[in-house]
Amino acid sequence: MKALDKTISFLASQIESLESELADLASSEFDRQVKLLTSIKGIGITLATALIVATGGFSYFNNAKQVSRFIGICPTYQQSGTSVHIKGGINRNGDASLRSLLYVASWSALRGNTTCKECYTRLKANGKPSKVALIAVANKLVRQAFCRNQVRFSLCGWICFYPSNKIAYGGIFCSHFTCILI
Numbered sequence: 001m002k003a004l005d006k007t008i009s010f011l012a013s014q015i016e017s018l019e020s021e022l023a024d025l026a027s028s029e030f031d032r033q034v035k036l037l038t039s040i041k042g043i044g045i046t047l048a049t050a051l052i053v054a055t056g057g058f059s060y061f062n063n064a065k066q067v068s069r070f071i072g073i074c075p076t077y078q079q080s081g082t083s084v085h086i087k088g089g090i091n092r093n094g095d096a097s098l099r100s101l102l103y104v105a106s107w108s109a110l111r112g113n114t115t116c117k118e119c120y121t122r123l124k125a126n127g128k129p130s131k132v133a134l135i136a137v138a139n140k141l142v143r144q145a146f147c148r149n150q151v152r153f154s155l156c157g158w159i160c161f162y163p164s165n166k167i168a169y170g171g172i173f174c175s176h177f178t179c180i181l182i
Helices: 002-038 045-055 064-071 096-112 114-125 130-149
Strands: 153-155 158-161 177-181
Touching: 002 045, 002 130, 045 064, 045 096, 045 130, 064 096, 064 130, 096 114, 096 130, 114 130
Parallel strands: none
Antiparallel strands: 153 158, 158 177
């Protein structure tokens, strides 16, 4: 009986130490991801935390389109037979609070993020309504967040990605990495 008690107490102490190590690893990884996401102009701590929690640190998805589809900001089209001229909208299948956080973040991204501002002005110049352009900016923020979270190596202003992620948009190759200029 004493041997069982010793074994149980030993296993309990091992479980406790493993849980503390796991908590330390999780907090350091979470901090790293929050720092990466908040480095994007327009994404604050609240949105970064919500994105990490909702997407499992972007580990549930293979590409940014899957993330935006999960959140519910992807454009959808309804076409069937002769009804091909119906206007599409966004699918609202995802988390409404996360979608609204992204929408509000798109406002601040217009002021600080030059890529988002260029997207917004281009869409407005093409005659799109403001809300449609803001959803496109929110979608661009999701793509930037996904790409920023996939960063593995950075050198001299270039962001390098592993080729398996297939995120290089016409960049040049740097040894075994795929690089794009940020």
